[in-house]
Amino acid sequence: MNAPIPRRDIASSTSAPLLSVDNISLAFGGVKAITDVSFDIRKGEIRAIIGPNGAGKTSMLNCINGFYHPQAGSITYKGNKRERMRPHVAAAQGIARTFQNVALFKGMSTLDNILTGRSLKVRRGLLWQAIWFGPALAEQIENRIAVERIIDFLEIESIRKIPVGKLSYGLQKRVELGRALAMEPDLLLLDEPMAGMNTEEKEDMCRFILDANRRLGTTIALIEHDMGVVMDLSDRVVVLEYGRKIADGTPAEVKRNEKVIAAYLGVPH
Amino acid sequence: MGFFLEVLIGGLLGGVLYALVALGFVLIFKASGILNFAQGAMVFAAGLGFAAAMEKTSAHMPFALALATSLLLATGMMLLTAWAIERFVLRPLVNQNGLTLFMATIGVAFMVEGLAQQIFGNNIRRIDVGLPKTSMFILESQFDGGILVNALDLWTAVIAALLVVALSLFFQNTRTGRALRAVADDHTAAQSVGIPLNWIWFIVWSIAGGVALVAAIVWGSKIGVQFALTFVALKALPVLIVGGLTSIPGAIVAGLLVGMGEKFAEVYLGPSLGGGIEQWFAYVLALFVLLVRPQGLFGERIIERI
Numbered sequence: 001m002n003a004p005i006p007r008r009d010i011a012s013s014t015s016a017p018l019l020s021v022d023n024i025s026l027a028f029g030g031v032k033a034i035t036d037v038s039f040d041i042r043k044g045e046i047r048a049i050i051g052p053n054g055a056g057k058t059s060m061l062n063c064i065n066g067f068y069h070p071q072a073g074s075i076t077y078k079g080n081k082r083e084r085m086r087p088h089v090a091a092a093q094g095i096a097r098t099f100q101n102v103a104l105f106k107g108m109s110t111l112d113n114i115l116t117g118r119s120l121k122v123r124r125g126l127l128w129q130a131i132w133f134g135p136a137l138a139e140q141i142e143n144r145i146a147v148e149r150i151i152d153f154l155e156i157e158s159i160r161k162i163p164v165g166k167l168s169y170g171l172q173k174r175v176e177l178g179r180a181l182a183m184e185p186d187l188l189l190l191d192e193p194m195a196g197m198n199t200e201e202k203e204d205m206c207r208f209i210l211d212a213n214r215r216l217g218t219t220i221a222l223i224e225h226d227m228g229v230v231m232d233l234s235d236r237v238v239v240l241e242y243g244r245k246i247a248d249g250t251p252a253e254v255k256r257n258e259k260v261i262a263a264y265l266g267v268p269h
Numbered sequence: 270m271g272f273f274l275e276v277l278i279g280g281l282l283g284g285v286l287y288a289l290v291a292l293g294f295v296l297i298f299k300a301s302g303i304l305n306f307a308q309g310a311m312v313f314a315a316g317l318g319f320a321a322a323m324e325k326t327s328a329h330m331p332f333a334l335a336l337a338t339s340l341l342l343a344t345g346m347m348l349l350t351a352w353a354i355e356r357f358v359l360r361p362l363v364n365q366n367g368l369t370l371f372m373a374t375i376g377v378a379f380m381v382e383g384l385a386q387q388i389f390g391n392n393i394r395r396i397d398v399g400l401p402k403t404s405m406f407i408l409e410s411q412f413d414g415g416i417l418v419n420a421l422d423l424w425t426a427v428i429a430a431l432l433v434v435a436l437s438l439f440f441q442n443t444r445t446g447r448a449l450r451a452v453a454d455d456h457t458a459a460q461s462v463g464i465p466l467n468w469i470w471f472i473v474w475s476i477a478g479g480v481a482l483v484a485a486i487v488w489g490s491k492i493g494v495q496f497a498l499t500f501v502a503l504k505a506l507p508v509l510i511v512g513g514l515t516s517i518p519g520a521i522v523a524g525l526l527v528g529m530g531e532k533f534a535e536v537y538l539g540p541s542l543g544g545g546i547e548q549w550f551a552y553v554l555a556l557f558v559l560l561v562r563p564q565g566l567f568g569e570r571i572i573e574r575i
């Protein structure tokens with residue numbers, strides 16, 4: 001095992017935010033999913049988004065990577081305010097994500113799935129790619145090396161050639177993380193990466209997330225229900241309830257917050 | 270023996286035509302998971318457009334130039350069709366399930382057929398792109414009387430082979446090829462890794478349009494451009510089932526099998542069963558394949574964890 005990596009003091013640092021969400025509201029017809037929420041994600045941190053079911057956590061991630069477009073408020077990413085960003089544009093700008101219900105390409109092998117994460121790294125034209133020669137070949141090799149590194153990192157060598165539809169749920173989640181990492185993202189959005197896993201699988205996943213953050217320097221936004229995991233991993237936590245922000249701060253601060261305790265344990269009426 | 274071979278070759282060459290139409294279906298299914306009911310209509314429209322362009326241009330310029338201009342115009346028309354389908358039909362239906370998209374393509378089929386006839390009229394048109402049409406005898410030294418083949422059919426086979434090689438290279442080796450497969454599997458995930466859905470759909474419908482144009486030209490040279498071309502697409506459905514919906518080689522092999530099987534059934538079983546077997550043989554073959562190998566000869570096994 002690696003030596004424990006020392007915690008950094010991101011919470012108190014004043015580094016510029018990588019992404020900031022300002023007064024966002026999102027509604028589906030009459031249903032308000034998010035109401036006037038603001039928070040920011042600083043470069044290099046692990047930012048957890050927690051809250052009871054239906055609090056608007058996934059909707060928030062969907063806004064950040066462009067699947068949804070909030071009706072009010074704005075999102076600023078790398079210093080640029082974005083208007084109605086489309087998901088593939090967000091991806092091109094370095095936002096990768098995983099999904100609550102694993103969204104892999106089920107008919108393809110683990111290797112091919114992770115290779116799709118390199119889609120944006122292929123520069124040579126169609127013709128070069130088709131004849132598989134010269135500069136295109138060099139580029140292919142480069143991409144394969146990058147993918148092999150990720151396979152190595154996530155310890156999934158043995159399932160390289162297996163169609164992902166055949167894999168267990170835990171392994172599928174790992175492949176999905178691999179595909180996102182293959183994009184070499186600046187901001188990685190993880191939607192319940194540990195849901196449905198046993199303790200051992202959770203520990204592995206925690207290790208991968210921490211490694212991705214500390215060694216690769218990836219900024220991470222994380223939705224997770226396991227409070228132990230959230231408190232251990234995250235630098236700062238934002239808490240949502242019924243689409244509103246009720247708390248924001250370090251894990252220790254959030255844990256003491258009365259509104260948060262009420263939201264999770266319920267209060268007598 | 271000579272007669273047997275003649276039937277065999279005739280069947281195979283007829284099968285190439287089925288394969289060409291089936292290819293258009295496979296491309297779109299591979300890339301978007303949609304069974305494109307409009308493929309037949311696209312063949313019809315491409316044929317009408319091309320034939321009309323040939324008539325207009327050949328009066329004013331030499332044949333080769335007229336041919337090139339018409340090809341360009343017809344390709345442009347198919348690109349425009351692809352763009353319109355993407356923009357007005359598919360884009361609003363992102364992330365809908367396969368059945369919804371399939372129903373939408375039925376609508377597209379009627380629109381394309383109707384518009385094409387509105388613009389180009391519904392007369393039967395001839396297509397002549399200068400492919401030789403002479404019948405000839407080959408292998409005369411081996412067999413008494415040789416084997417009768419049609420030069421046009423041979424050319425069709427060559428064109429189809431070139432098309433298949435090009436498309437296979439494209440799908441297997443290129444990033445766009447992998448992106449197409451990704452989009453077919455999961456729209457959301459494909460978008461999240463940076464694959465622009467709209468662009469991919471435009472590309473694939475354009476390619477399907479191009480394949481439709483090639484199919485229209487070879488079919489049109491043989492039987493003329495007429496509304497019946499849209500029914501040819503129905504013959505492509507059993508070909509798809511036999512070959513597997515997702516396989517380009519499958520479409521070709523199955524097209525050949527169906528073409529060959531039809532001819533053999535007609536010639537050898539026809540007399541005892543009363544003829545007309547050619548009309549339904551393909552469907553019975555498809556039914557049989559569905560019973561023993563639902564994914565088709567070359568299709569991907571459908572994997573589902575429960």
